[in-house]
Amino acid sequence: MLERMAVSVLQAGCRAMWGFTPRVIPPIVAALGAGGSLRWFAANMPRYLASMHVLGARRVHLAGMVVSLHNGCLYCAHGHGYALELLHLRDRDRLFPLDSRALDAWLDLPPRELGNRVHEVLRSAGMHAEAVWADTTLALVTGEQEPVDAAERRLAHLVRMFGTMNRIAVAAGCHELDEAQNPVNKDVAVKRRNSALRAAAV
Secondary structure (H helix, E strand, C coil): CHHHHHHHHHHHHHHHHHCCCCCCHHHHHHHHCHHHHHHHHHHHHHHHHHHHHHHCHHHHHHHHHHHHHHCCCHHHHHHHHHHHHHHHHHHHCCCCCCCHHHHHHHCCCCHHHHHHHHHHHHHHCCCCCHHHHHHHHHHHHCCCCCCCCHHHHHHHHHHHHHHHHHHHHHHCCCCCCCCCCCHHHHCHHHHHHHHHHHHHHC
């Protein structure tokens, strides 16, 4: 009963933010328990939302995609990658050069190869300044670097937060892809245009 209530509360919160119910919520509650899952979200979501404001949504979702790919979680990598796609199209009126549906081919890549592929996408997208951000993310997730300033401490928190979700999603076998983990997911016109451009680009 308590776990069902916790699932309902967390699903309602995600629907309000993103316009859909993430499939990973029941596994999170099952793994952490009713009280544990609510405490985990209460401890992490405010800082996550603050980082979205301070760092920018693109950097947060880029970090989410990179961390999730490194950790072998296609479910989470797609959720963040798709958010990047929609934000790029909405704000720059151009198709993002990476189709998040193709990220399965990026799983289990060595960090250097993953970094190279991310750099190539960012260059194609005109997001040259984000290459250093992607490198820092990889260095933090692999343990090669410790955070040295406020921005990197925020990033280190994201690495830990996404890592927990990755482990739970992978252990639960969350393979079916979901929607974008960002409020832009509620913009039906952007989603339709993104789909149309993807189809035309094939």
